[in-house]
Amino acid sequence: MPKISLKGSKMPSSPIRKLVPYAEAAKKRGTKVIHLNIGQPDIKTPRIALDAIKNSAIEVLAYSRTEGSEEYRVKIAKYYAKHHLKVEAEEIIVTTGGSEALSFAMGSILDEGDEVIIPEPFYANYNGFATANGVNVVPIVSKLEDNFSLPPISEFEKLISPKTKAILICNPGNPTGYLYNKEEIEQLAELVKKHNLFLIADEVYREFAYDGKQHYSLLGISGLEDYAIVIDSVSKRYSMCGARIGCLVSKNKEVIQTALKFAQARLSPPTLAQIASEAALDTPQSYFDDVIEEYVSRRDLLISELQKVEGVKVAQPSGAFYCVVELPVKDSDDFAQWLLEKFNVHNETVMVAPAAGFYASEGLGNNQIRIAYVLEKEQLKKAVHILSEGLKQYHNS
Template identity: 80%
Template sequence: MPSISEKGKHMPASPIRKLVPYAEAAKKRGTHVIHLNIGQPDIKTPKVALDAVRNHNIEVLAYSMTEGSETYREKIAAYYAKKDIQVTAKDIIVTTGGSEALSFAMGTIMDTDDEIIIPEPFYANYNGFATAMGVNVVPIASSIESNFALPPISDFEKLISEKTKAILICNPGNPTGYLYSKEEIQQLAALVKKHNLFLIADEVYREFAYEGRQHYSILQEEGLENNAIVVDSVSKRYSMCGARIGCLVSKNNEVVQTALKFAQARLSPPTFAQIASEAALETPQSYFDEVIAEYASRRDILIAELRKLEGVKVAVPQGAFYCVVELPVVDADDFAQWLLEKFEMEGDTVMVAPAAGFYATPGLGKNQIRIAYVLEKDQLVKAVQILGKALKQYNN
């Protein structure tokens, strides 16, 4: 029998999606599953984006430019300018989601067995992208005790080797909701310049920062032009996860031109999704003001309810719409599966994402889960009540 690749064997399963079969089985039994596991916003997609697709007059659905349509990239650059980020259309490659942008970035700057340093916990698919590219993740642990703040720069420096090519951050963070300060970004900028490394920032949650905090992009940092690569996406910003449109942005022309060759191999990003994404850039600020206020309100209620549960510890997000919760259990994977297989409260149960899959260090996060607060507040309150009762029954 032919064998699969070692790379395939080592490709990690998604901690966000691997429990789906158990959730589907629960639903078939008649149990209502409250999904806390996935960052699929329930906020409506801007009407202007949907109308752009409905009202199109395309007669031949042709390939677009490999790097994305010029008009769309020019409008993306204009969007960045409003955020005090000065780039041009030639600095941007439109990708099939932020996922492809990150894969292009890794392929562009790294060879097999090169290393990338990432503060953990981090977006679980970073492990998958690295495995696919033959790249080794070197994790550096942040702690729930410090709200998952940036680890000391001296700890980063200890991990830098001849194989190190980049540092990757998610800002604001998934799964932690941590928002890096300007000072922390400047510390990282100084470090990558000192060691001639790239700094990649996944900034897909840029819009979602709370209590008046301001997101500071690595592209705003002067003198970092040759080192900075930004990964971005429309998925969360406009509640358009199914559009699968993102972009890679860098002022380093060699990076962009090399990434373009990876983009040419997949031909072009989807045309209709680009039309919707271009139109979405017309979304008024009032839309984001309302969305941010709603997420902040959901966060506050979720945190307040979680703090009522005995033995539970929770980090307070400053951005995005996730939080990491430490539970009084030994194995959150087992607990999450048990919730779907063996527990319900008045016909309801919850689906969570075990946090061990958001770490690269074996053993870390075993008693943690990630919660995405992308549901109505009454559903969040109900979900925490279910968690509380489930924990008592599970531990007994």
């Protein structure tokens, strides 16, 4: 029998999705599963985006331009201008989700065996993109007790080697919900200029900044034009995860020209989804005001309820809609599977994302989970109660 590739065997499973078979089995047994594991918002997609598809007069669903339609890219540039970020349409490549943008970025600036430094815990698929591109992730630990703030720059410098080509951050963070402040972004900017590295920022949650705090984009840092690559997406901003439309943004012309070659190999991003995404850019600010108010309310309730559970520690997110929770267990993978296989409260249970998969360092995150607070408050409150009761029984079983 032919063998699969070494790269394929090393490809990590998603900590977010690997427990799906157990969740499906629970549902078949008649158990309701409350999903805390995945960042699929229940917020409604803007009607203007859905109507754009519904009312489209397209008769032939053709390819778009490789870099995305000019109309859409011009409109994205105008979106950034509203946020006081000067970007030209030619500095944007529309991608099939933020995931493809990340893959294009890695492929464009990193060769096999090169290293990218990433503060951990980080979005689990960064491991997958790195593996697919033959790139080595060098993790730098951010800690729950520090609310997952940026590690000291001196610690970054210790990790920089001749193979280091980039630093990658997620701002606000997935899975931590941490929002980097201006000083932290400027420190990273000075670091990459000093060592001639790229700085990649995954900014797909940029609209979700709470408590009066402001999101600081790499695109707004003067002097970083040759070093900065920004990843963006409509998935979470407009609750359009299924559209699979993102973009790669950089003022570095060589980066854009190189990424375009990767884009040409996959022909074009989805045409219909671009139509919806272009229309979504006309969504009024009131939509985001309401969404942010709702997420803050959900966050506050979730944190309050979790803090009542004995032995549980939780960080305070300032953006996105995730939090990392430390549990009084040794193996959150086992606990998460046990919740789905062997536990329920009134025929309901919860599905969480074990956090070990959000780390690259062996042994970290084994007693942590990520919770996505994308459900209505009553569901969140019920989910924490089930989690609390589960912890009690798990320890006794």
